[in-house]
Amino acid sequence: EAGVAQSPRYKIIEKRQSVAFWCNPISGHATLYWYQQILGQGPKLLIQFQNNGVVDDSQLPKDRFSAERLKGVDSTLKIQPAKLEDSAVYLCASSLRLAVSSYEQYFGPGTRLTVT
Amino acid sequence: QQQVKQSPQSLIVQKGGIPIINCAYENTAFDYFPWYQQFPGKGPALLIAIRPDVSEKKEGRFTISFNKSAKQFSLHIMDSQPGDSATYFCAASMRTSGTYKYIFGTGTRLKVLA
Numbered sequence: 001e002a003g004v005a006q007s008p009r010y011k012i013i014e015k016r017q018s019v020a021f022w023c024n025p026i027s028g029h030a031t032l033y034w035y036q037q038i039l040g041q042g043p044k045l046l047i048q049f050q051n052n053g054v055v056d057d058s059q060l061p062k063d064r065f066s067a068e069r070l071k072g073v074d075s076t077l078k079i080q081p082a083k084l085e086d087s088a089v090y091l092c093a094s095s096l097r098l099a100v101s102s103y104e105q106y107f108g109p110g111t112r113l114t115v116t
Numbered sequence: 117q118q119q120v121k122q123s124p125q126s127l128i129v130q131k132g133g134i135p136i137i138n139c140a141y142e143n144t145a146f147d148y149f150p151w152y153q154q155f156p157g158k159g160p161a162l163l164i165a166i167r168p169d170v171s172e173k174k175e176g177r178f179t180i181s182f183n184k185s186a187k188q189f190s191l192h193i194m195d196s197q198p199g200d201s202a203t204y205f206c207a208a209s210m211r212t213s214g215t216y217k218y219i220f221g222t223g224t225r226l227k228v229l230a
Contacts, residue, residue: 042220107159
């Protein structure tokens, strides 16, 4: 079974530029999560999708961050314009639907963003 | 109420030692408590998880102890090895809108000396 795929793995941009990250979850996983992991901290949820609908985006800085999951499969996370404090690893994770009684979420390798 | 407090921040043990990492939560709506292991440059990987109706769970050298009344849980690594050197995160999860939401602890950086 293929894991969660993310690209790019690394990105360096200047502040005020824009950037986009891509995630392809495990096949059949209805729930997709985007997390921000700042160095030395635990992952913080940015947005959670169930199929192509948003379940939780309460911690997403909506003035600069946006995300979409068209067709309920892969997803993109965009930052525009980027700030220095956005430097972090952006992790994508996926899990099966609640109805299948599986709680496990599987993480991708992450995208390390450096904003200079 | 949505926080998960994790300690210690870092831990150094000798090979064969038993590192213990502790987590505490406040919201009793949490009903699933996983531990993740993360190596540098990799995403977190599920290590072991427990539900609140069980006080202890063992998988190989990893054991979770769960104290529902104290709202605390801990990870024990038996016979620790240098290959266990990684960052460990606890998490707490609850049902929300037909799916699960996860809150992570701040992480513990473990180093096992050979």
